[in-house]
Amino acid sequence: MPDLDAALAFYRxxxxxxxxxxxxxxxxxxxxxxFGDSEVELLAPLEPExxxxxxLDRRGPGIHHICYRVSNLDRALDxxxxxxxxxxxxxxxxxxxxRRIAFVHPKATAGILLELTE
Amino acid sequence: MPDLDAALAFYRxxxxxxxxxxxxxxxxxxxxxxFGDSEVELLAPLEPExxxxxxLDRRGPGIHHICYRVSNLDRALDxxxxxxxxxxxxxxxxxxxxRRIAFVHPKATAGILLELTE
Structure with missing residues (x-):
């Protein structure tokens, strides 16, 4: 996966x-x-759909989403x-x-795709 | 600053x-x-230039950059x-x-604007 390896080089x-x-x-x-108590995820597609x-087709490479870890995901969704x-x-x-996860719509959060996890 | 207040509501x-x-x-x-040992920054422009x-003019609201704290900024730039x-x-x-900071060009890092700080 050449793109993933190239991106990885910076972090490593x-x-x-x-x-x-x-x-x-x-x-x-x-x-x-x-990275500290955070985690960086580098992603590359395995399937065209x-x-x-x-x-990537729509926007090119960049930041896809930010994920926040909450103590209780059901309560956060409520x-x-x-x-x-x-x-x-x-x-x-x-x-x-x-992990249990849920995505919040970017329309709700200033154009930012946010994932919540537990 | 209504946009900043609206964005802030989610985090609060x-x-x-x-x-x-x-x-x-x-x-x-x-x-x-x-947030843990990380920090979220919400930004709103005070000057049109x-x-x-x-x-915001070019892309609309979204994620502007990611910042990583390193132990020695000069060594990281080297x-x-x-x-x-x-x-x-x-x-x-x-x-x-x-804080001492420096930005890495997004062309270098898969379209992601990265800030380094100490």
């Missing part, structure tokens, strides 16, 4: 991070790197609904690493 | 974060919120140059909160 050689073993989710290869392939934020996932689903 | 009401007092840098109002105003990454700031300058 400049920031000195150690990549975790690659994973597959939502039709994309994912390499994650821990995957969400990441469509994002808070989104109560405040009128539009959700992509009304109920949590399983993402990379078996 | 859904994620439960506490905003820090507003700052001004590069012609933008900045409200930051601590500021970098943030030009970003590593960038050694690996052939194009820099926006060849030498560190002073950013919000008086």
């Amino acid at each position: 050689d400049v920031l000195g991070l150690t990549p975790h073993p690659p994973e597959v989710a939502d039709g994309a290869a994912i390499v994650s790197l821990s 995957s969400p990441i392939a469509r994002f 808070a989104c609904r109560a405040a009128g934020y539009r959700l992509i996932d009304e109920t949590p689903r399983t993402g990379a690493g078996g | 009401d859904v994620l439960g974060l506490t905003p820090h007092p507003p700052e001004v840098a590069d012609g933008a109002a900045i409200v930051s919120l601590s 500021s970098p943030i105003a030009r970003f 590593a960038c140059r050694a690996a052939g990454y194009r820099l926006i700031d060849e030498t560190p300058r002073t950013g919000a909160g008086g």
Whole structure:
């Protein structure tokens, strides 16, 4: 995966991070790197109709989404609904690493695709 | 600043974060919120020719950049140059909160505008 390797070089050689073993989710290869208590995920499409392939076709390479870890995902989704934020996932689903995740619609959050996880 | 207040509501009401007092840098109002050992910065332009105003004119609201804290900024910039990454700031300058910062060119990092700080 030449694009993924090229992107990875910056995080490894400049920031000195150690990549975790690659994973597959939502039709994309994912390499994650821990940075403090945060995690950087580099994604490359494995299937032409995957969400990441469509994002790249439409926008070119860039930042796809930001994910925040919350203590209780169901309660956070309830808070989104109560405040009128539009959700992509009304109920949590399983993402990379078996985590429970849900996406908030970018229309709700200043054009930023936000993922919530637990 | 109605746009900033609207964006802030999500971070305050859904994620439960506490905003820090507003700052001004590069012609933008900045409200930051601590999240674990990371920090989220919400920016709104104060001047029509500021970098943030030009970003919004060109792209609309969204994620502007990602910042990584490194232990030695000069050494990180040397590593960038050694690996052939194009820099926006060849030498560190002073950013919000008086921190030493430098931006890496998005052409170097898969379309992502990256800031490095110490």
